[in-house]
Amino acid sequence: MTSGDRLFSLMELATFLNHQLHRIAEEVAALNEDVLLSSPERDVCEELEERFRLEPLVLDRDGITAGSVKEGFATVRQFGEELRIRQTVVTILVRFEGELDLFHMRPSTYTNSPPVAATDGDALDGGLEIEWMGPVDHDPQQVRLALDSRLDEIQRWIDWSTAQVVLFNEAATLKIAAEVQARKTRLLANRNLQEALGFPMRERHDAATYSVPIKRKKIVPKRGTASSPFQPEPALADAHYEAALEVLRNQRNALERAPGTSAKMGEEEIRNLLLIGLNSHFEGQAAGEVFNNTGKTDILIRVDDRHIFIGECKIWKGPKTIADTVDQLLGYLTWRDTKAALLLFIRSGAPGDVMAKAVARFREHPNYKRDGRHSTDERHDFVFHANGDASREIKMAFLPFHLPKDPQGS
Template identity: 35%
Template sequence: MAGSRITYRVPYAGLVDVLRMQASTSSFNPPQASITNGSISVFQDVPADVLERDRGNIVTALKAEIDKIETYLKYSRSDIATANEQLRTGVRGAAAARRTKVLADRETEAILGVPLHRDQEAAKTYRVQPVTRRRITPTRQIRPHQPFAPEPAITPEDFAYIIGDIVAATRMFERLAVTYADQREERLRDQILTVLHSIYGAATGETFSKRGKTDIYLPWDGGAVFLAECKWWSGPKNFAEHDLPQLLDRYITWRDTHAAMVVFIRNKNATAVIAEAENIVRSHPRYLRDAHSINGTPTFVTHKDGDRDREITLALVTVAIHE
């Protein structure tokens, strides 16, 4: 039959499969086209007499088919965008769940046998009740928003034993107040250090940590599993602005997890001073919550500056030394 085939060819870029997919929105009269490498073509065979009298409408119909293809691509793009977002959310959720499980499993595995032990005979010297020999076994601390990097850290039970040994040693200061009331904090610190060293065998004093030398330091694997600072109470302002920040800001590193603030009190109204010191700790910007007290010694949970996932358990040991 005499006539012409009119072909309208349009180049495309992207995945050719999208042109063959049916979106969630469609019709019973989808666009028709031939797909070649890098282009799509729509065509129409037109008899010569029809082409001669209706050329404009034929070209318009071909362009309308291309517009219909573009409309169907918009439907597909919308479906693809929705599917991609669901995929991202699903992958993130699956990865987070997997990561949580892996970290929990590794936390169970990552237990170090740190050779810090409590000497039974030495401990009895400073306690009224006999103490069963114990081995301090640091565990690895895991935080949810960081790559897995287990850190050596004493267990809550071992922390309680260390604080208990410090408290037992300082009771002698209170009983012999005439002897110790005029001592410098370094001398008092040395007395506590002697007790800890005799029990755990690894305690050191004036040990460099971060930006200064902390008073009491129990080392392990290049770091510390416990450190403490000793101070005479010199008023709430000095405690809030100097003593407590010295320990939390200058000595405690990002990896430290357990510490103590040992405060010697000459004031006769020691009860009021102790309450004031506790409130100062609670008002500190890095205070998170109160922890369980250790035989009457208040304990708090703070966090590392700028990182709320790195928690530090802080004991406030107060010693009333007044004649």
């Protein structure tokens, strides 16, 4: 594009964005079945979001640089003749971030006089070149005002473009999640149909998960048949995981509201009280033990001698408490979509300060992937990957208990 080309004029931005939304379904449909079934859904969505997300244009008006002032000529007609008038040419380079192509697309809101600038060329490299041409006896202040006016007009068009891009990014995120979930559901239904038909199938390896359902809430692992086309791994369903955490949260609140009682309780007494509360809501069958304690601090659900839910009770003794406990949990939990909870007893210090330090240490762990759904003073969720396998995710809830110890107690 040469100096003086009109911006935002080659195609309609709305047309391009609609085309991109339609492409999402095609991209999801093209994903390999085994990869989709064996990868964490959030990872698949994030990869697609990264591919489709558009970065809005942002001008760096604080980093403007000017080129050398040069001589130029303007051609005018006077009394039927063309005359060349000597002019002064001032050129500035404005860096920008975002998608270069957005400078070529007309937003839905626009005027009939798009701004003029140059956006490519070896000398521009990530910049927008704006040129001013005027009389030789120019006034520097007037030149500056003219250039600022041009920049303001470009910014107005960028704002119109950005409004559409932001809405597109939000719509793309929702569409990606819906398409991935829908296709994953269809694939699992197809695999189950293959199994129900009863015909021998070629052996394949798929890492889908299925849930350990809860009744009163009874925990019972589902079992695949010998002819199952893939081997799903036991996991605690999200609804039951949330139910267990809700029980723990309610017990935490009750303990915090009775400081005179909780202050006199030792670690094991608090843990055993939590176990009693959990087991009053959940029960198991022969296939697996429900909530019990092994060693000194574990609260767990176990299926086939594997832990699919671990709750670790720890007293805060500094940031190293978090690092050590996360390592401990990750050592236990190696099955896909396994759930965990770290119950932190804050017996001294300001709870807000302790929680801030704890959350920071969670995020510093090398297996940390992202924050989870909850992020409040009552509960903070994290997603980690299993040791040695970034595709195997472990959900970990952090529940702080503010239980100051009775200074007169034992």
